[in-house]
Amino acid sequence: ETGSEDIDILPNGLAFISSGLKYPGVKSLAPDKPGEIFLMDLNEDNPRALELRISRGFDLASFNPHGISTYVD
Secondary structure: OOEEEEEOOOOOOOEEEOOOOOOOOOOOOOOOOOOOEEEEEEOOOOOOOEOOOOOOOOOOOHOOOOOOOOOOO
16 A cells, blocks of 8 residues: 565565655545554465554554665674
């Protein structure tokens, strides 16, 4: 619905996708929906983007993800 803003793919084939970025003055298809982070396993035959649950206590109402990065230790 809101499209993806960025994707980061780990060496093991897992992809993290940020979605729901809103800019002032730009039409949004879901203006009242908070941003989301999805996980996709690119090793699967038919990969599907699965929404990750965000911990309680996080301000979801104002979550507006712009970009995504991962750190592998």
